[in-house]
Amino acid sequence: MDRIEITPFAATAAAWDAALAALAPAAPVQAHAGYGAIAASSGRGLRRLQIHAGGRLVGLAQVLGRGGLWLCSRGPVFAADLPEVTRRQALRALARVLPGVLIATPEMPVAGFGLVPLVTARHQAIWDLTPEEGALRAGLQGKWRNRLVAAERAGLRVRVERAAGWLIAAEAQQRADRGYRALPPAFAEAWAQQSPGSALVLSAGTATAPRLAGVMVLRAGAGASYHLGWSGPEGRAAGAHNLLLWQAALRLRGMGLRSFDLGDINSEAGAGLMHFKLGTGASVHRLGATCLVLPG
Known part of the structure; x- marks a missing residue:
C-alpha cells in the first residue's frame, strides 16, 4: 500500500x-x-x-x-x-x-x-454536455421534450440577465413559502463578486412580462452547477423552466463546459423534481x- x-x-x-x-x-x-x-x-x-x-x-x-x-x-x-x-x-x-x-x-x-x-x-443528476446539440436534444425524455417544444411555440424569450438581485429575492420568497433549505441568498451575490462572469443568470418571459421565471447557474472549471431557480404561476404553466434549463445547457456547452450538475435527486426532495431533472437525460451520480x- x-x-x-x-x-x-x-x-x-x-x-x-x-x-x-x-x-x-x-x-x-x-x-x-x-x-x-x-x-x-x-x-x-x-x-x-x-x-x-x-x-x-x-x-x-x-x-x-x-x-x-x-x-x-x-x-x-x-x-x-x-x-x-x-x-x-x-x-x-x-x-x-x-x-x-x-x-x-x-x-x-x-x-x-x-x-x-x-x-x-x-445522488446527483449530472447532465453530460459533450454530445453535439442534436444528440443532446434527442437524449431528452419524451414528456420533457414536449414541454420544451410547447414553451418554444408559446413564444417565450430567454434573456441573459446582468443583475441577479431580482431572481435571488424571488427565490428567497419561494423558499420561505415552500419551506425548503439551501445556501443563503448572500452566497450567490458573493460568488458573483468573487468570480466575475462565472454566474449565468437567465430569465424567460414575454414582451409584456419579461420575467416569468429565472435560473442561476454557477460555472467552475469545466463544470457548472444549478444554483437556484424561480418560476411564477404563468411560467410554470408555460414550461418556462424546461426552456431555461435547455438554453442554459446550450450556453454552457458553447463555453466548452463538459457537465451540468442539476443537484440532488433524493426522494425527500419530491419525485416530481427528481423526474424533472432526470428528464434532461442526466445520469445519476452516487x-x-x-x-x-x-x-x-
Missing part, C-alpha cells in the same frame, strides 16, 4: 483551481477556491490540503472548520483511477492532521473501517455517504 502524505497547499487560490482542474476537470463547486473563500469570509476556518500517494498527487481537500469540527463537502476530490482502499486511507490520514473532528461527504463512494456513516449516500472519519 502506498504511503499517504497530507501537506498544506501553500500556493494561490488560482493555483488551487488549476490543480483541481488537472485532477478532475468537472470538480464540484464546493471544491473550488471561491467557495472556500466565501465561507472563510463568514468566519469559518479554511484549510486546503493536498494528498500524495507513492509520490503522486491523488487528491485535494478543501475543509471548512468551526469550533473543532471540520467539514469536507463533496470531497476530497480524488484522481478517477484511485482505488477505494487508498481513498479510505487518505481520508483517515486527513483526519489525523486536522485539529478536531472531520466529517466528509466524498465525491466518490468510499466505506470501510474508520468511516462511520452519518447520512446515507446522496456520492459517498456523509461520514465521521476516524484518524488512522
Whole structure:
C-alpha cells in the first residue's frame, strides 16, 4: 500500500483551481477556491490540503472548520483511477492532521473501517454536455421534450440577465413559502463578486412580462452547477423552466463546459423534481455517504 502524505497547499487560490482542474476537470463547486473563500469570509476556518500517494498527487481537500469540527463537502476530490482502499486511507490520514473532528461527504463512494456513516449516500443528476446539440436534444425524455417544444411555440424569450438581485429575492420568497433549505441568498451575490462572469443568470418571459421565471447557474472549471431557480404561476404553466434549463445547457456547452450538475435527486426532495431533472437525460451520480472519519 502506498504511503499517504497530507501537506498544506501553500500556493494561490488560482493555483488551487488549476490543480483541481488537472485532477478532475468537472470538480464540484464546493471544491473550488471561491467557495472556500466565501465561507472563510463568514468566519469559518479554511484549510486546503493536498494528498500524495507513492509520490503522486491523488487528491485535494478543501475543509471548512468551526469550533473543532471540520467539514469536507463533496470531497476530497480524488484522481478517477484511485482505488477505494487508498481513498479510505487518505481520508483517515486527513483526519489525523486536522485539529478536531472531520466529517466528509466524498465525491466518490468510499466505506470501510474508520468511516462511520452519518447520512446515507446522496445522488446527483449530472447532465453530460459533450454530445453535439442534436444528440443532446434527442437524449431528452419524451414528456420533457414536449414541454420544451410547447414553451418554444408559446413564444417565450430567454434573456441573459446582468443583475441577479431580482431572481435571488424571488427565490428567497419561494423558499420561505415552500419551506425548503439551501445556501443563503448572500452566497450567490458573493460568488458573483468573487468570480466575475462565472454566474449565468437567465430569465424567460414575454414582451409584456419579461420575467416569468429565472435560473442561476454557477460555472467552475469545466463544470457548472444549478444554483437556484424561480418560476411564477404563468411560467410554470408555460414550461418556462424546461426552456431555461435547455438554453442554459446550450450556453454552457458553447463555453466548452463538459457537465451540468442539476443537484440532488433524493426522494425527500419530491419525485416530481427528481423526474424533472432526470428528464434532461442526466445520469445519476452516487456520492459517498456523509461520514465521521476516524484518524488512522
